[in-house]
Each structure stands twice: as C-alpha cells, then as structure tokens.
Amino acid sequence: MMSLLALRDISKIYGSVKALQNINLTVQRGEWLSIMGPSGSGKTTLMNIIGCMDKASGGTAILDGVDISTLNSQGLTAIRRDKIGLVFQQFHLIPYLTALENVMVAQYYHSMPDEQEAMAALERVGLKERAKHLPSQLSGGEQQRVCIARALINYPMLILADEPTGNLDEANESIVLGLFQQLHREGHTIITVTHDPEVAELTERCIILEHGRIADQRKSRPISGAGAGA
Amino acid sequence: MFWRMLVGALVRQRRRMLMVALTIALGTSLSTAMLNVMLDVGDKVNRELKAYGANITVIPKSASVLKDLYGIEAGPGAAGQYLAEADLGKIKTIFWAHNIVTFAPFLENKTVLGQGGREVTLVGTWFDHSLELPTGEVAETGVRPLKTWWQVEGGWVKDDDPRGAMVGSLLASSAGLRTGDDFEITPPGGAGKERLTIRGIVSSGGSEDEQIFVPLATAQKLAGLPGKVGRIEVSAITTPENDLARRAAQNPKSLSLKDWETWYCTAYVSAIAYQIEEAVAGSRAKPIRQVAESEGVILQKTQLLMLLITVLSLIGSALGISNLLIAGVMERSREIGLLKALGATDGAILWQNLAEAVAAGIAGGGAGYFSGLGFAQVIGRSVFGSAVAVNAMVIPLVAVLVILVILAGSLPAVRMLLSLRPAEVLHGR
C-alpha cells in the first residue's frame, strides 16, 4: 500500500533564509508522527508545505498519490479542504462566531453545514455545553478543543497540529493529548509539532529538525498495525 | 523609545499610516476647497448678476421730473438739464471705482422717421467705447457690455461711425427696414435732415425694440447739444442692503459720523450712488430697485446655500477622519493590549497614538490643503471662468478644524484605551 505522504528533497527558501533544505520524509497511513526541533528550525514551514498552505521552493511532495508541489493555489485549496485538518497553536477561531458555528464554517467550505454533526464533533471533544459560546468566552484549552473538532469535522486523511498544546496548561494539555491518542487509535494519520519530549513519547515516530534539515529520526514506539480507515 | 516606536509605526505600518494621511488629506482638501469657494462665491455671483445690466441711473438734477413727466424736451442751453459728457470718466474715480463694472451714457431725442413718417425716439449712446481715465487706465464702457441680453442681428455700430445706426426689431419690422438699408430722419425742429445706414437690428424685449440707436456724437449733433448727455446707466457691484444702508438711503445726513463713515466705505448701492452724485456735477443718481434689490436677494440666498453645503462637507470630513482614527485604534487593540501588558501607562499610549495622528495629519493636511486649492480653482474656472481668490484665512480655519478633529477622533479611542484590559485583548482571539 502506498504511503500517505512522501516528501523528496523538499526545500523552502525565504530570501536568503533557507528554512528547509532537502527534506525527505514518508508518512504511512495511520501513523502518528511528531516533529521536534528548536525554534526557527523550520517546523512550521514544513507543516505549511504538507498542509498545502504554502509551496515548496524545490522538491516534490506526494500526498495521497497527488503531486502537490505542482498544483496551483486553487488545486492546493481543494486538497486542503478535502484531505487536511489543521490545528493551530494560536487556535485561530473566528471571533464573531460561536464554537458550534466555527465548526460549521469548516463544513460550509467543504460541503454542507450540518448542525447535528457539528454538535456531535463538539460533544466528542467534551464541549457540548459550550457550543453557543464565543471564542472570547472560552478558555485556551476549550478553544483548542473547538479547533480539533473543526479539524475533524470533514474526516480528513491527515491531521496537522502545530504545537497544539503550546499555549495550554497541563490539565488542558492532557485532555487535548487524550483526544489525539483517541484519534490515533481510530486510525487517523496525525502529524504534530511539539517541544515537549513527553508528547513525542506518545507518538510512534519523531523527527528532529535543525536548521532546516532532519537531524535525527527515532522510533518512539513500534508502529501499531492499526491501518484502519486506509 | 517613544520616537523609535513612533518611527516604527510610521514606517512599518506604512499602509495604515498612508490611509490615515489620505483621509486627513481628503478632509482637508474638501474643507479648503469649500471654504475658499464659499468665501469668494458672493463676489463671483455678484459679477454674474451684472448680466441684468445697470443698477444705478444717473440723471440731471433739475431736469429729472419735468422731462420724464411731461415728455417735454427742454430747449437747448437750458442749464442743468443735461450732464456733461466730459464728466463721464469721473465715475471711475470714486471711492468704489473698482466696483463700477461698466456704464453707458444716453441722449434721447424725438425725431421723425422718413418723409413725414411717425415719431420715434432716437437714442445716442456709446456702443463699445474704451474710455481713457485720468489715471491712465482704460475702462470698457457702452451698451454692449452693459446690456448683455441684447440680441443683435447684423452688427454693432462703431462709435466713430457718424452714419451708422441700430434699429429696434419692432420698429424695423413695422417700417420694413433691414440691415444695410438707408433711411432718413428729421429732427423735431425740421432742419438738418440726416441719412443713416442700418448696421444692425436690436431685439431686447423692452422699449428698445421701438427705438433707433446712434453714436452719441451723432445724436448730440442732431439735437444741437454738443458734449451733453441726458442719462447715464451704471452697473456696479454692490453689497446687499442692510438696515444702515436703508436709513442712509432715506437721508445720508441723518447718520451719526461713525455710521456715515461705515456706510460711505461699504459698497452699498446707495453709497455708490451718493459718490457718483459727488463726482458728476449737477447729477442725481438713483438705485434701480428692480436690479439692486433682487441682486441682494439672490446673493444672500446663494451665500447661505453655500455656507450650509460647506458646513455639511466640514461635518462630513470631520466624521470621516475621526472615524478612520477610531477604526485604526480598534485595529491595534491587540498591540495596545500588549503594550499595556508590558507596563505602558494610558498616557504613554495616548501620546503615542496622538503623535502618530499628528504626524499623519501634518503630511495629509499639507497635501490636502494644496489639492483643495486645486479643486477650488477647478470650480472657479469652470463655473465662473475666473480663479477663486485664495483666502489666507482658510489656513488657520482648516488647521484648527483638523486639530480638533484629530483630538475628537482620538476621544473615543481614548475611552477605548482606558477600558481595555490587556488580558482580555490578548486572550480574546
């Protein structure tokens, strides 16, 4: 079975800054990968390229059999919409929409808003009672859970989480990590960026970026056979 | 640090600052244009109203009643029945000489058209006469600039053309005369028949349509009144009458010395008439109320209208500018929250914002002022065909306006700043 993601010689250059250099990486379906590395090492840049938010300066990236490095921005938008779920460190919720509506926005752009389904997603992240609250009325952990619900709502093939717990306290962090673990068990493919070795421990594989290169790769724990959903 | 932050904001938020400056420029430009136009509109419209012709008639003091009432022509040599042609130039030497737009002399005679034909009025006048003044200047006078509504078929008579004549349209059609025809007239005395050639037909919709117009010299010769003039019509730019002017019109001598001076040195139609009487010997100058009065009405209405439109546009610019400033502060609420979190006092943040607005205001205001002058000139040139006077008074007016608006525009911002709690702002998104 073909891997979900295959990066070959990916590089990204901002003016004179080489944010990424010759990245080679494959991610299997159902895998949970974590990316670590010091600040400025290119983690977000890599996530953006995988998430079709940005284009690489060189190299090829195959996502689910599609060469995304050759797509134009419309094509990228379509892939992003259909296959990717994004979770941000800064949550990025629309301030004037309620938790429920924020989830529905993703449905809206994907296909059809469905209130019941959105509510179910919120229930899953434990926020059923907070569905009608605006982001400013939610705690950071709650906002991040809304974000996760939003990322899940369209059944993405790949969930990308850039420092999802970076802004959270421990209690909320464990709730959020619990959610990811559950998603993983259900067979979702997940890539998380983190600074926390304990988080990396939870994942199957961890790559370490330094100065835009993969400096180290290690298995955190054996890849579970659960390739469900793929 | 204040400066570094200010410079940072100005340079790095160039687009936003540009926008503020642009809005201030627009507001200033609008205010400048409208204020300049408004302050000058009276003068401009006043000149346009000269299209209605004379607003003062000057007649000989003693002849006025007799002649008009009985239609009797006083015999030649009757002293005080006529004005002297030589005095005409003096009209342009009075205190308000610059307000005298133009004037024309008239000398009317009854005469008989053709062989034993009907009696008509023969009017001697200046048609288009460049009058040299004692000051060395040249004044454009005559009926052509004075009676702009005359429609002339054919051509105008030249003032040095002794045989040239213009005939009123009704008279021409009833007597079967056309441009180029010769005709004969006989003065009342019977002696001295004269052949004249029609250069043009005048149509005015008034009594002129039944009259014959000839150069003043010709009429003087025919009437035997060399150097004499029966009446002068003067078109002057005047200030609308007020109470003082009305009291003065009744009797200038009834005013106190101070009032009298004010009156004399204001371009009221009565004051100008009074000064003409002083200048032209043996004359009586009367304001023509039909023109003088109506001018005042139109002028005041126009000025009030422009004033109100100006006020509206000033309010509009003020709202526009303050609105954008508020929007700017809102946009930066996060940045401000952060600054507060870092320990900035409200005062410090306020100064920061104000300084930015002032910097944008100076740049925008300067550009706006000059583009406003441009707009004012566009209006002046295309509507009135002349430049709008640049009024220096506008500069402080607009400056004060912009400063007030910047302060007022920052006021809601200040309230917002003070009520802002950094934790909320930073958390809120």
Add this chain to the structure above:
Amino acid sequence: MTKYAMFGKLVIHALLRRRSRILVALLAVATGATILSGLITIYYDVPRQMGREFRSYGANLLFIPAGSNQMLLADDLARAGGLLPRDKVIGIAPYLYERVKVNEQPLMAAGTIFKEVRNVSPYWHIRGQWPEKADGIVVGAEVAELLKLELGQKITLAVAHASTEKTLTVEGIVRTGGQEENFVFTDLALLQQLLNKEGQLSIAQASIMATEDELTALSRNVAQNVAGVSPRLVKRVTQSEGQVLGKLQALVYLVTIIILLLTLICAATTMMAVVTERRKEIGLKKALGAENSGIIREFLGEGLVLGGLGGAIGTVLGFFFAQAVSLNVFGRAISFQPFIALVAFVVSIGVSGLACLIPVKIAIDVEPAIVLRGE
C-alpha cells in the same frame, strides 16, 4: 442547514458580533450616504427654488395688444392667463395707462390691481401701505415730490372729456429708481370706469417661474390661441436669469461632485480599514479550504448589508438635511423624491461593496501561511 443559511449566518454574525467595528463602518457609510442624498436633493431642488427667487426681478412676460389694436381686452387676457400653468404663475398685473390731471397737474396714471403688482414686482419699495380700497392710490416718489404729496393726503383726479372729479387718498409712495416713480397708480376698475373703458387694458405684466425656452413655448401657445394678445418675453430678465441660474446650477453641480467624490473615498477608506483588519480571518478561511470566490462573496455580502443599512439611514438623514437647507435658505419645504433616494441608496451599496472588495482582493492572494504565521 442549507449552504445559503450558513452564508447568511456568516454575514449576519460578522456584522452583529463585531458591533463597535461595524458601527464605525456604518457611520462611515451613513455619513457618505447622508451627504450623497442631501446634496443630490439640493442639486435637484436648487434651480426650482432659485428660479422662484429670481422672480424678484419682476415680470418676464408682457402681454400687449396684438396687431394694430390699441387696447388689450381683459377677457382676452383672462383667456391667455388660462393657458399658463397655474402653479408656475407668480402673478399677472394688468395696467391701463392714461393721461389724467391730479390736483390740476397733468400726469400719467396707471390703473392696476395692487394685489397682483405686489406679486409681480416685489422690488417696489412702498412707503405707507398698499391700498385696500378703491379710493386709495399709490404715487411715484417723483410725483410726490413734485406735487408735495404726503401720505394720507387727499387729491383730486380728473380725466379729459369727463366732468366728474374723484377725490382719492394717497396711501403709499413708491420708490423703484425707474419709470414707476413718475406715475400715479389707481385701482384698475376705478380708472376704467372714469375713462369709460370697461374691460380694456394697455398692457399686462406676468411673472412666471419658467426658463426662457418654456416661456417661448408658452407665448407661442398664447399667440396662437388668443388672437387679441401678443405676448413678448422680457429678454433682459429671461436671458440674464438663464445665464445666472445656469452658473449657479453649475456651481452646485461641481461642488456636489467634488464633495461626493471626496466623501465617498473617505467612506471607502474607513470601510477598507475595517476590512483590512480581518486579513487573518481571510487566511484562516482559506486554510479551512474556502475558495477565493466564496470568501469574496461573504465579504461582499457584508458590504452590501452595511451599504444598505448605512444607505437607508443616510438617505433619510440627507433628506432632512436638504429640507433644513431649503427651509433656511428659501423658506420653503421640499417634497421627498423617491428617485433620488433610490439613487443614493444604490450608490451607497455600490460604494461600500466596492470598498469591501478591494482589501479582500488584496488579502486573498496572500498565502494563508503568511497571514497566519506569527503573532
């Protein structure tokens, strides 16, 4: 929930839940719309209102006897008057001129209807009052001086070929600076009766709110339909009025254009500022997979709603402003013009829609990664 309902929700909530920002934008649009509708209304109304003011110059149409007739018949004049648009006629003043003797002095008398003279020639300056009764007269200032007449004084009026003398009271002394100062004005019916010229007139002056072209058309109509009357335009008044009024209208026109231009740009910049603030939101929506066209549609929807609301408020305020101007300057109310309101409304919507679009168009081409990074 349908896609449309969600679209509506996005738009409405973007407006309702961002109250202070939306208020700013609304204020901007409403200010623009107020000025727009106010100025267009004034521009539309000025020629008519000013045209009314220009009637202070007096008669602009004369009715004189047609052909070789010496006299104008009152019946003909009435028929001619019937052909004129009633709401445009300020007044029609008939005059009957005749030589008379006042206190044994030969003078010109004019019989007229004082009520009409007041309307037609508002510039007459009357000392005393306009006569109410038939035995009151108004004398010209020159006549008063010549005959040493004072207000309230009785005079005798006699006509040739008639032995009857009338005793009348001087009720007013008129000053105009023109020929009128040499006349004695009496009641029309009285003079007609004295002269045995019932129903006859010398001339009639009409003051009509109309342009030169309209007057020409009116007078042609009268000349064709009423044989005994020959209408003539007073060119001095009609032509000059056309000229000055044209300038005034051009003035208001240009002023309106410039104010509108600047105000609308001003409103647009504020709208733009408010939208630019939402770059991040645009980036996020793109990250969630929104098509460019979808985002544009949402912002456009917001802009249109804002424009509609602000436009409606501004249109109403603008009308009140124009009303205030008209009442203050001309002392007359104006009627609501649905067409102008519609234009102002539509332009407000258009401008705010456009003002929303521009910053969105700029923001939308930026990759979401750049918008979302940092902070």
